[in-house]
Amino acid sequence: MLSYQHSYHAGNHADMLKHAVLARIIGRLKAKDKPFSYIDTHAGSGVYRLDDERLAKTGEAEGGLERILGAESVPEGLEDWISLLRDRAENLEYPGSPEQVRRLSRPGDRLELMELHPAEYENLRQRMSGDARVHVHKRDGFAGLLALSPPDPRRGLCLMDPSYELAEDWVKPAEAIAAAGRRWPVGILALWYPVVGRRESELADLRDRVAGAGIPGTLLAELHVSPPTGGAEGFGMTGSGMIVARAPWKLDEDVARILGWLRPLLAGEGGFTRQEWLVPPP
């Protein structure tokens, strides 16, 4: 039974890292005049209300989106992304990953979206209806990724953004990256994960397993908004990370700019960033 609802967390610091990196990958794909595929294994409902009482309860957008919207400067290549967020915020909406990619993509591009939660799926389906480029599937995202690999068009990106509600969410992403990496030899495979003290060992294993998949050009980026909390006591999310396997050319430079921009805006005292190649580029 899935209980996670992204409406409590939309626009938080983790969404800022995830979606800024996502927007730059899309920007890199758009640098060529050829269409791309986008696979979202854990799509959510597509759009979130900024006046939703669930979001008001956590106040999480205050530590993310609200600070980004007020930023004086924007890193190179993120201008369209910020415009999209500003435009939607005027309507009290925050676009999730599928809606961001839908709006940043072009007529020939194709989106395959997967979501298992019945209510989130229904919201997503309604949001995306009328756009023939978008296909919405009510199915397990990990299995769906393998079933759809390689997609047509072949060049493209998959975002895996599990809710980490189940123990298997710490294990399956690395298996999916290894398997999809073989079936889809040109696919860019991106994974988001939370940094939570009591999940320290699961996270260390996750990083090791993804590195073990051995895909050249596997880049890790983390934004820690506060110092790590200790082991079993650490319940809160003090940061988050993105791993990108087959990172596009110069994404490492984009990521360095993004982390350098986000840290002073979103991190408090003791916050820090981490960027490294888990597997070096070819």
Ligand code: SAM
């Ligand atoms: N990617 C979205 C974004 O950035 O806007 C947020 C997604 S939210 C973190 C994770 C979603 O995955 C939830 O809506 C949850 O219902 C869904 N989910 C959980 N397990 C799933 C699975 N095995 N396959 C597909 N969706 C799943």
